[in-house]
Amino acid sequence: MKKENIIKILGSILKEKQISGIMAVLGLMIVIASLSSPYFLTAYNLKAVIRSLAFVSIVAVGQGCLLLLGEIDLSVGSIAGLCGVIGGILMVNVGINPYLSLILCLLLGAILGMLNGLITVHLKLSSLIVTIGTAGIYKGINLVMSEGRAITDIPKEIYFLGQGYLFNIPLPFIIMLVVLVLIVFLTKYTPFGRYMYAVGNSKEASWILGIKVNFIRITTFMITGLLAALAGMIMVARLGSSQPAIGELWVLNSIAAAVIGGVALTGGIGNPAGALVGATIIGVIENIIVLYGVSVYWQTAVSGVIIVGAVALDSISRMGALRKKNI
Amino acid sequence: MRILEAHNITKSFPGVVALKDVSVAFETKKIHGIIGENGAGKSTLVKILTGIYxxxxxxxxxxxxEAIDHRNNKLFEKVTFVPQExxxxxxxTVAENLFIPFRKSGFEDTFVNMRKLYRAAIPWLEKFNINVDPNNLVKNISISNQQLLQVARAFVNKYFKIIILDEPTTSLTMSGTTCLFNAIRKLKTEDKAIIFISHKLDEVFDICDEITVLRNGEKVGYSRIKDIDRRWVITKMSARDINEESTFRPKKRKKEDIILEVHGLSGLGFSNISFNLHKGEILGFSGLVGAGxxxxxxTIFGLLPVKSGNVKxxxxxxxxxxxxxxxxxxxFYLPEERKRQGILxxxxxQHNIxxxxxxxxxxxxxxSSLKERNLVEKVISSYDIKTPSIKRQIIYLSGGNQQKVIIGRAMFCMPKILIFDEPTKGIDVGTKNDLYRMMKKIVDEEGISIILVSSELEELLRCSNRIITVYNxxxxxxxxxxxxxxSEILNSILGENIKNSTESIL
Structure with a gap:
């Protein structure tokens, strides 16, 4: 892909109508944070922020793809955790080449996602309920295999994936950007992406247009599973160990990030890339809380209040714009 | 008594003036028809009359x-709108649907008393000739009855003084329409004004006392119905003299060239259907709502499962x-339920095309965005789709223009057979003729074949070379x-021939 094309794709994200309001909210938060805390704009702090938000962003971009179809995957956290643990076992206990293990785990993630899709599509079930179930199954396998203990001594060759830098930017963030560009390209410039929007708008109309609805749905489940596994594996590289608890916080945060980023829960509108904006907001909130030294016990509540506040501001500004247009 | 008056209403949207200096007055005990082509401003007017715009x-x-004044905003609660869908x-249940919201329908109790609702529902159901038990769930009664129920509900509420009915007969059978009109005639003696929006001129002449015609956002005509005829209305509406008698039957049919051969097809709700479709013809399918x-x-298209039979x-x-x-x-199948099955x-x-x-x-x-834009612009100009921009969400286009999008995008795929399912449902006379002309042109120039499913006999008679009738x-x-x-076709779709033959056997 040419450089100009990548810039064009990134630029098109900013032009999305759904996220212009929330971008303003994000800008406001960054301004407030940099004015009120001398530490916020330091290179060290910013690196920490973008590294930590990269993980949720990768998962959230996948989640956004599914939300676009009107589906949801609550098992992303369990997929990340299970793939991390199996990756650890392959690398440490079985002794397979770490890169090969990495690829096998990404494949496993896609297969777990496909399983979600197959059950949802062919048994005509709600993906919400299916993935609550599979989340339990995947987590259960994870616990049985790891016996709840972390697998340490992960080969050092892959540490750079989670801990390294490229041009002084944390590598997880760069991996996330690559994923983002690929997904935006997929959704906006390929037939597959157009079909995703069509299915999210109306399954019936999509059938009538001759679109292979079930193929699109199952493939998207696979993409989401694969991205969850990717985030899980980078986390393993970052920690240098396979923790069974990897991914536990990613489920709700990935949904929140995608929705804050303008993907409708009912599907058909928004772009998964908006999830980056949503994830950044969540990341900045968490950072501000730490910088201000908010008591641990208050952190969850404060972060919740700010999230609700952010979407409320966005919604109010959108309603204002609507009134101006008088539609 | 004049109960609702609109004086010199002007309303514009970015790029379009939807209404220009329109004045109308509605009286109680009168049925007032509002008629006009797509985009004439009917729905904007309705939204202003109901206080939405x-x-x-x-x-x-x-x-x-004065109702727009904030202090009198509550006045709009006297206006109710019964949508087409x-x-x-x-x-x-039927009874619950009829009386919800309960407090406004005169049920003041804290708790809902189902027995009371049941008893109160019976006379209303009788009035509208809805023959169902009030305790039935609405999803279990026929579509026709559901539509009657939806209209009945507007009349139940005593607060409603002005009732706007938007195409209330689209899903009704002929007998359903008669029942509905009888009920409305009875109810108009009460202190209510009824506004009737329809594209079916027969119905307008059947039930309305007076009529207002809109064109391009302007009021171009008003009259008492007894002073005018259909020609007057059509001329006013379209500003061009449409010869209603003209036909649109394709000329170059090749009877020896069979493109589709259906043999003994059975599926959900129909059995043993056989027919041939010739190249270059419009084949009409006539029957009552629910005839299959x-x-x-x-089933032929692939949306519904097949039980037996074959197609070549x-x-x-x-x-x-x-x-x-x-x-x-x-x-290609162009569906009847445009909103649910046709558009995204x-x-x-742009993306819909x-x-x-x-x-x-x-x-x-x-x-390629460039190729897409060029092709979309081509579809839009070839099929005369009126939209302020190709970026406009399709939901904001009028029904006729949505239909043109659906036809246009199919036509650019080089189809061989188009199946139109009620293509003119909810579309006004002027645009209807545009569509008929379009169908004839498609068939004559491109040599494709059309199957036209329609509930309007007139439409079938004017457009199709052959008509197949389906009953039950x-x-x-x-x-x-x-x-x-x-009359022959009417007899056939009403199943008269079958009844006669069984009677003769008996």
Missing amino acids: QPDKGEILIEGK LDIFQNM RSEIMQ FEGKPWKFGNTNFSIRMGL PLLSV GIALIDKISNGLVI GEKVGEFETENTKE
């Missing part, structure tokens, strides 16, 4: 008081249950349109 200029008087609670016409078409397309065997295959072979409501006009033309705008992997899931007749009288 604020006009840029002009005033609305309800019972003589079904908008009732499927999982509640749409089901036959959807250009002499080759057909694959059922695969819409992708049908489209690739060149058989949240997407732009582009989605059907992916093969032409992409190299298989990547879509079975084929009961096949007519060459040229020398067939309307």
Whole structure:
């Protein structure tokens, strides 16, 4: 892909109508944070922020793809955790080449996602309920295999994936950007992406247009599973160990990030890339809380209040714009 | 008594003036028809009369008081709007639907008393000739009854003084329409004003006392109905003299060239259907609502499962249950439920058109935005689609223009057979004629074949070369349109021939 094309794709994200309001909210938060805390704009702090938000962003971009179809995957956290643990076992206990293990785990993630899709599509079930179930199954396998203990001594060759830098930017963030560009390209410039929007708008109309609805749905489940596994594996590289608890916080945060980023829960509108904006907001909130030294016990509540506040501001500004247009 | 008056209403949207200086007055005990082409401003007017939109200029008087004023905003609660689509609670009972919200329908108790509702519902159901038990769930009664129920509900509420009915007969059978009109005639003696929006001139002349005609956002005519005839209305509406008698039957039919051969087809709600479709013809399918016409078409197209029988397309065997295959072979189905099955409501006009033309705008992997824009502009100009921009969400286009999008994008895929299912449902006379002309042109110039499913006999008689009649899931007749009288087909779709023959046997 040419450089100009990548810039064009990134630029098109900013032009999305759904996220212009929330971008303003994000800008406001960054301004407030940099004015009120001398530490916020330091290179060290910013690196920490973008590294930590990269993980949720990768998962959230996948989640956004599914939300676009009107589906949801609550098992992303369990997929990340299970793939991390199996990756650890392959690398440490079985002794397979770490890169090969990495690829096998990404494949496993896609297969777990496909399983979600197959059950949802062919048994005509709600993906919400299916993935609550599979989340339990995947987590259960994870616990049985790891016996709840972390697998340490992960080969050092892959540490750079989670801990390294490229041009002084944390590598997880760069991996996330690559994923983002690929997904935006997929959704906006390929037939597959157009079909995703069509299915999210109306399954019936999509059938009538001759679109292979079930193929699109199952493939998207696979993409989401694969991205969850990717985030899980980078986390393993970052920690240098396979923790069974990897991914536990990613489920709700990935949904929140995608929705804050303008993907409708009912599907058909928004772009998964908006999830980056949503994830950044969540990341900045968490950072501000730490910088201000908010008591641990208050952190969850404060972060919740700010999230609700952010979407409320966005919604109010959108309603204002609507009134101006008088539609 | 003048209960609702609109004075010099002007309303514009970015790029369009929807209403220009329109004044109308509605009286109690009168049925007032509002008629006009697509985009004439009917729906904008309705939205202003119900208080959803604020006009840029002009005033609305309800019972003589200015209603747009914030202090009198409650006056709009006296106006109710019954939409064309079904908008009732499927999982509640008939009685509950009839009286909800209960407090406003005179049920003041804290708790809902089902027995009371039941008893109160019976006389209303009788009035509208809805023969169902009030305790039935709405989803279990027929569509026709649901539509009657939706209208009845507007009359139950004593607060409503002005009732706006938007195309209330679209899903009704002929007898349902008669029942509805009888009920409305009885109810108009009460202190209510009824506003009737319809595209069916027969109905307007049947039930309205007076009529207002809109064109391009302006009021171009008003009259008492007894002073005018159909020609007057059509001339006013379209500003051009449409000869209603003209026909649109394709001329170059090749009777020896059979493109689609259906043999003994059975599926959900129909059985043993056989017919041939010739190249270059419009084949009409006539029957009552629920006779199984749409089901036959959807089964051939691949949306519904097939039970038995076979289909040959250009002499080759057909694959059922695969819409992708049908489209690739060149058989397109243009659905009746435009909103649910036709358009992708949240997407732009551009993407709604582009989605059907992916093969032409992409190299298989990547879509070319430039190619897409050019092709979309071509579709828009070829099919005269009126939209302020190609980026406009399709949901904001009028029904006729949405239909043109659906036809246009199919036509650019080089189809061989188009199946139109009620293509003119909810579309006004002027645009209807545009569509008929379009169909004839498609068939004559491109040599494709059309199957036209319609509930309007007039439409079938004017457009199709042949008509097949369906009654209760079975084929009961096949007519060459040229020398067939309307009454013969009517008899056939009402099942009269079958009844007569069984009577003669008895």
